[in-house]
Amino acid sequence: MKRIITKESIMKSITxxxxxxxxxxxxxxxxxxxxTVTQKGIKFAKPL
Amino acid sequence: xxxxxxxxxxxxxxxxxxxxxxxxxxxxxxIIDETLDSVSENPIENxxxxxxxxxxxxxxxxxxxxxxxxxxxxxxxxxxAQNSLIYICSENEEKAEIxxxxxxxxxxxxxxxxxxxxxxxxxNCEANGEVYLLYTSLLYHNDNPNIEYVLTAxxxxxxxxxxx
Numbered sequence: 583m584k585r586i587i588t589k590e591s592i593m594k595s596i597t598x599x600x601x602x603x604x605x606x607x608x609x610x611x612x613x614x615x616x617x618t619v620t621q622k623g624i625k626f627a628k629p630l
Numbered sequence: 631x632x633x634x635x636x637x638x639x640x641x642x643x644x645x646x647x648x649x650x651x652x653x654x655x656x657x658x659x660x661i662i663d664e665t666l667d668s669v670s671e672n673p674i675e676n677x678x679x680x681x682x683x684x685x686x687x688x689x690x691x692x693x694x695x696x697x698x699x700x701x702x703x704x705x706x707x708x709x710x711a712q713n714s715l716i717y718i719c720s721e722n723e724e725k726a727e728i729x730x731x732x733x734x735x736x737x738x739x740x741x742x743x744x745x746x747x748x749x750x751x752x753x754n755c756e757a758n759g760e761v762y763l764l765y766t767s768l769l770y771h772n773d774n775p776n777i778e779y780v781l782t783a784x785x786x787x788x789x790x791x792x793x794x
């Protein structure tokens with residue numbers, strides 16, 4: 583199915599990316615729980 | 631590579647961790663990024679953000695081994711040629727431009743810049759009546775077999791954002 587790509591969908595994606603980064607930084611500092619990270623749909627990877 | 635800190639992967643937190651000789655702890659995490667996937671008509675995988683955080687509050691004395699350790703982690707990341715790193719920083723974030731320039735210097739001084747390419751794009755866009763300045767970079771392996779899709783998606787971010 584061909585995806586519909588709109589300015590709004592990209593802004594949403596970029597906004598989420600920036601917000602995710604802040605959440606992860608807070609998690610790494612011990613100020614946010616792993617549950618919060620998971621609830622926000624942030625997926626950690628093990629690419630090494 | 632001499633003078634590196636050993637790093638380990640913590641399966642519980644999903645982070646790569648190391649501690650310096652000054653007892654300062656660093657954590658490095660890769661998160662799956664779907665920004666390029668969201669602007670592509672073809673599924674795009676293996677795109678990540680990397681987040682590096684000095685966890686300890688203590689002020690860090692100059693320690694070049696920290697940079698070399700992070701360099702080594704990123705170099706290992708690109709052992710899989712299909713991996714790409716995307717960096718997007720909005721001007722709303724604290725020190726966005728400074729971070730962007732630090733990221734650039736770090737790449738230029740890295741040991742992997744011979745086989746990893748970095749491209750930058752600073753995007754001015756307007757959404758919901760507000761003007762945004764986005765600092766973006768993409769790092770990809772020169773042998774990435776999917777680079778055509780990845781670059782098309784990356785370049786289309788600005789194109790779509792500035793469309794009417």
